[in-house]
Amino acid sequence: MSDTAAKRAPRQRAAERVAALEARIAELEAELADLQILYENTMEHGTALENELMLQNERMEALQQKMRKYLSPQLYAALLGGIPADTKSHARVKLTIYFSDMVGFSDLTDSIEPELLSEVLNSYLTRMAEIALAHGGTIDKFVGDAIMVFFGAPEFVGDAEHARSCVRMALEMREELFRLREQWRAKGISRTLRVRAGINTGFCTVGNFGSEHRMDYTIIGGQVNLAARLQSSAPPDSIYLSGTTYSLVEDLVEARHIGPTQVKGIHSPVDVWELRGLRGEAAAATPYLAVQGDRLRLGDLDLDLTKMDDQERAALQKALARVLIRLAEI
Amino acid sequence: MTIEQIQGDEYAIEYDRAAHAVRLSGTVRLQTSDDYAPITALLQRAHDEAAGGPLSLDFRRLQFLNSSGISTVSRFVINARKQDQVALTVLGNRDIYWQQKSLGNLQKLWPKVQIEIV
Numbered sequence: 001m002s003d004t005a006a007k008r009a010p011r012q013r014a015a016e017r018v019a020a021l022e023a024r025i026a027e028l029e030a031e032l033a034d035l036q037i038l039y040e041n042t043m044e045h046g047t048a049l050e051n052e053l054m055l056q057n058e059r060m061e062a063l064q065q066k067m068r069k070y071l072s073p074q075l076y077a078a079l080l081g082g083i084p085a086d087t088k089s090h091a092r093v094k095l096t097i098y099f100s101d102m103v104g105f106s107d108l109t110d111s112i113e114p115e116l117l118s119e120v121l122n123s124y125l126t127r128m129a130e131i132a133l134a135h136g137g138t139i140d141k142f143v144g145d146a147i148m149v150f151f152g153a154p155e156f157v158g159d160a161e162h163a164r165s166c167v168r169m170a171l172e173m174r175e176e177l178f179r180l181r182e183q184w185r186a187k188g189i190s191r192t193l194r195v196r197a198g199i200n201t202g203f204c205t206v207g208n209f210g211s212e213h214r215m216d217y218t219i220i221g222g223q224v225n226l227a228a229r230l231q232s233s234a235p236p237d238s239i240y241l242s243g244t245t246y247s248l249v250e251d252l253v254e255a256r257h258i259g260p261t262q263v264k265g266i267h268s269p270v271d272v273w274e275l276r277g278l279r280g281e282a283a284a285a286t287p288y289l290a291v292q293g294d295r296l297r298l299g300d301l302d303l304d305l306t307k308m309d310d311q312e313r314a315a316l317q318k319a320l321a322r323v324l325i326r327l328a329e330i
Numbered sequence: 331m332t333i334e335q336i337q338g339d340e341y342a343i344e345y346d347r348a349a350h351a352v353r354l355s356g357t358v359r360l361q362t363s364d365d366y367a368p369i370t371a372l373l374q375r376a377h378d379e380a381a382g383g384p385l386s387l388d389f390r391r392l393q394f395l396n397s398s399g400i401s402t403v404s405r406f407v408i409n410a411r412k413q414d415q416v417a418l419t420v421l422g423n424r425d426i427y428w429q430q431k432s433l434g435n436l437q438k439l440w441p442k443v444q445i446e447i448v
Contacts, residue, residue, distance in 0.1 A: 034439065038404045041435040045400040048428040055427065 090207030095152035096162040096245060097204065097224055098137070098170055099231035100128075100197040102145035108191055120184055120193075121145060127176050135169035140218050148228075150219055153206040163201050163248035167275055170197055170239050177237075178290060178297070192302040198230025199275070200242040226270065229263040233272070235312050237288075243271030254279055288319035296323055334375075336368055341392075345372055350380045355391035358399045366402040373406045381415040389433060390423040390448070400432050404439055411440035422447040 068076055102124075109117055121144075128147055132139050136157075137149040149169070151162035177195055184193065202223030208215045226242060234240040246255055254276040260269035290297040298319070308316075334345040341356035352373060360366050377385060387403070389395075395403075410418055420436055422429035424447050437443050 034408050037435075037438050038401060038408070041404055041432065041438065042397050042401050044435060045395075045428060045432040046397050048431045049394075049396070052427040 090205050090209075091153075092203050093153050093156065093206050094159055094162075094202065095150045095204050095206065095219060095223075096159075096166040096199060096201040096248075097219065097227035098147075098149045098151075098166050098197065098199050099228045100147045100170075100173070100195050101231055103194045103196060103236045104191060105145040105193060108189070108193070111191070112189065116187065116189070119187075120189065123183070124177070124180060124193075127180065128173050131169055131172050131176060135165045135172070137166065137169055138217075141216065150204075150206075153219070154217075159201065160248045163199075163245050164252055166199055166245070167239075167241070167249050167253055168278070170199060170275065171277060173197075174237065174239065175290070190302075194236030196231055196234040196236055197239040198227050198232070198234055198241075199239065199245050200224075200227035200230055201245040201248060202226070202242075222266075226263065226266055229265055230270070230272065233261065233263055234274075235309060238315075239275040241273040241275050243273065246271075246273040252278060288316050289322060296326060298323065334372065336372060343369055343372060345376050347376075347379065349386075350376070350384055351386045351388055352376050353388040353391070354395075357394040358392065359394060359396040360398060363398065363402070366398060370402055370406065373403075374409070377406070377410055377413070377416055381413075383416065384419065385410075385416040386419040386421060388421045389426075389429055390421050392423075392429075393426060395428070395432075404436065407436050407439045407443060411442070417444070418442070419444040419446060424448065 064080065067079070105121075108120075112120075124145070125142055125147070129139055129142075132147075132149045135151075136155075137151055138153060140148040140150055142148075149166075151166045152159075174195065174197070177193075181193060200223055202221075204219040204221040204223050206217075206219045208217050209220065210216055230240040230242060240258070241249070241255060246253075255273040256276060258272040258274055261272045263270050263272075288298060288301070301316075303316070332347050334347070336343040338356070338358070338360075341354070341358045343358075344353045344355075345351075346353065358369075360369075363370075373387075407418070410416060418440070420433050420443055422433040422445065424430060430447055433447065434445055437445055
C-alpha cells in the first residue's frame with residue numbers, strides 16, 4: 001500500500017463514521033420530532049378530556065337544578081349526599097300535617113285555555129311552595145291543585161313549634177291566594193278560586209315509600225287521613241284545625257270552635273276548630289275581608305245563596321257589616 | 331376466526347379480519363403501557379394482515395380513552411407511517427367531544443391518515 005492510500009483509509013473510515021453518526025442523528029431527530037408531536041397530542045388529549053369533564057359537570061349541575069323541582073328536598077339530599085334512599089327505613093314521628101284543595105278548579109279546566117290554566121296553576125303552586133319552604137315545611141306532594149305539607153320531619157324541632165309554623169304558613173297561603181285572585185281576575189278569570197284547608201297533628205309513619213324504581217319521601221297513617229278529611233269538610237276559604245293542633249297553638253291564634261264533628265272515614269267525632277287568624281290580627285279576620293289600616297279589601301263575591309251554609313253566611317255578614325261600619329266612620 | 335376480540339370490564343376491542351377494521355367501544359382507561367400491550371399487539375396484527383390494502387380504526391362507539399390510550403394509538407400510527415404499508419382510515423364520532431380534537435391530531439404524525447369524524 002502506498003503512503004497516500006494508507007493515509008486515505010483512516011480518513012475514509014472517519015468520513016463513514018461521521019456519515020453513520022449523521023444518519024443516526026437524523027434518525028434520532030426524526031424520532032424526537034415524533035415524540036414531540038406525540039407529547040403535544042397527548043397533552044391536548046388530556047386538555048380535551050378536562051374540558052369535557054367541565055362540560056359534564058356543568059350539565060350535571062343543570063340537571064341537579066332540574067331535579068330539585070321534581071324531588072322532595074329529602075330525596076334530593078339522599079340522592080346527592082349518598083344517604084340511603086331505600087324503602088326500608090321508616091320512623092314513627094309526631095307531625096303536623098296540612099292539606100289544601102282548590103274548590104272549582106276542575107270546572108275551570110274546561111272553561112279556559114290550557115295555557116292560561118297552566119299559568120294559574122303554576123303561579124299558585126309556586127307561591128304556595130315558596131311559603132311552605134319559608135316556614136320550614138316539607139312539601140309532600142302536589143296532586144293537581146291539591147297541596148300536602150308536613151312539619152316535623154326530617155328535621156324535628158318540637159310539637160308546638162311544628163303546629164305554630166304550620167298555622168302561620170296556612171294563614172299566609174290564604175292571604176297570598178287573595179292576592180293571586182286579583183291577578184287572575186285581571187287576566188280574565190271570572191270564576192273565584194277558593195281553597196279549603198285542614199290541619200292535624202299526630203303520629204305518622206314517615207319515610208320512603210314506593211318501589212325500588214320509584215319512591216316518594218312521604219307520610220302515611222290515620223292522622224294523615226284525618227288532616228285530609230278536615231280539609232274536605234272545611235268551607236271554601238277556611239282552614240279547619242283538629243283539637244290536637246288547636247291545643248298546641250291556642251295562645252297564638254284566634255279560632256272558632258266548631259265542636260265535635262263526624263268526619264268521613266273516622267269512627268268517632270273529631271273536635272274541630274276554624275282558624276281565623278293570629279291573635280291581635282284575628283279580630284279583623286274573615287275570609288271575605290282583609291283590613292290593613294285604612295285600606296279594606298273585599299274578597300271576590302260569587303255566591304250561590306242556595307248552597308251557602310250558615311257558617312259561610314255568618315262570615316259574609318260579618319265582613320259586610322264591618323265594611324259598612326268603617327264606611328260610616330269616615 | 332374472522333372476528334378477534336379483547337373484552338374488558340368497560341370496553342371491547344374487535345378486530346374484524348374480513349373488513350380490515352378494528353372497532354373500539356366503551357371506556358378504555360388502562361394504566362400503563364404494559365396494560366395496553368395486548369391492544370398494541372392486536373393493532374399490529376391487524377396492520378400486518380392488511381399490508382398493501384386499507385385498514386380502518388373505528389372509534390365511533392368509544393366514549394372515553396385516557397392519555398395512555400391516545401399515546402398507544404399515536405405510537406401505532408408512527409409505526410404504520412414508518413412501514414407505509416396500509417391506507418389507514420380513522421373513524422370518529424362528532425358527538426364525542428375529545429374525538430374531534432385528538433383523532434384529528436393523528437394526522438400530525440402521519441398526514442396520509444384519513445380522518446372521518448361523522
